[in-house]
Amino acid sequence: MMIGLAKEIKNEEYRVGLTPSGAGEYVAAGHRVLVEKAAGEGAGFADAEYRARGCEIVTDRKKLFDDSEMIVKVKEPLPCEYGLFHEGQILYTYLHLAADLEQTEALLKKKVTAFAYETVMEADGSLPLLAPMSQIAGRLSIQEGAKYLEKPCGGRGLLLGGVPGTAKGKVLILGGGVAGSNACRIALGMGADVTVMDISAKRLADLEAMFGSGLKTLYSSRENIERELAQADLVIGSVLLPGALAPKLVRKSDLAAMKPGSVMVDIAIDQGGCFETSHATTHTEPIFTVGGVVHYCVANMPGAVSLSSTIALTNVTNRYGLMIANKGAMKAIAESAALKSGLNCFDGKLTNKAVAEAHGMGYITI
């Protein structure tokens, strides 16, 4: 199969869909890999490293899209890229279609066979292609939150871990899945006072077993959220209903009860955000303030640590990407239920129920 590795053009997105060694695995399996010139530069990978593994460097991006049967990316295509796709072309990337009607309509119109990393689900309910980015976003959320709690950055001037004789910063984590548990790990490591909330009793039990009594766990009810918000210095939004829009757990009216200069990091912004006052931001302008509360809502947080992210991403995406390349999309989904759940669009129709429901559209099962 002809595989095209396109350069990311989203603002401050430095990741790339394949490391040179990951691209080399496609070549070793008998495929041709076209790499857009300088595609790996932001993650620290030179064109020469791809060339050394048998990939071909392409300067003309239109030609790369025209010639490729499968495009491998990191982020969803931007409006200026919609026109580059052709009917039947396979797209293998993060898509987050539930939060993006325009992109959904564009991929359907172009009849792209679109696989979304974030909906590839294994039989145990795990999301293997989302996990490494969620791990990174979870860990980064505390690093960034701690920074924006600093006075010059707009925060209340609080050191998250405190020092002997001062109170520790209070961290409230909404959603204790992959991102949330990684946020717990870093926040506890920094010495903060950490509470995590989830609607899954099993998840809360697992978290307690993982981190011990230093971590407070609470069921995610409206009453508990309201009470904890008033105490929190840093709130992390890390909930997920796979494929669907995130539930709005923090309402605009809740902000009045929060401490001025407290910080909220909405990791779930790529699924529409779990705070009512969130809107997506970029690494160039990551924050805004509503009602005295600093909001950090960067939709591609792992892009800031592009080297770690690109390696972590290729480690997990290659297995499924190679299945698609080796067998073709239809045979691959027939043999892998995980890949089947990753398929979002086929032949102009939606194939993911949650995405279809988010847009009030119909869907088909393959």
Ligand SMILES: NC(=O)c1ccc[n+]([C@@H]2O[C@H](COP(=O)([O-])OP(=O)(O)OC[C@H]3O[C@@H](n4cnc5c(N)ncnc54)[C@H](O)[C@@H]3O)[C@@H](O)[C@H]2O)c1
């Ligand atoms: N902004 C970014 O750069 C970035 C990067 C990676 C992941 N993400 C996003 O982070 C979010 C979390 O991803 P994940 O991999 O940790 O998901 P996950 O499925 O591992 O965890 C989500 C958790 O949310 C819990 N949950 C669901 N509804 C809840 C509610 N009402 N209250 C409390 N908890 C609730 C679930 O029980 C689950 O434990 C997703 O939206 C994902 O797309 C964003």
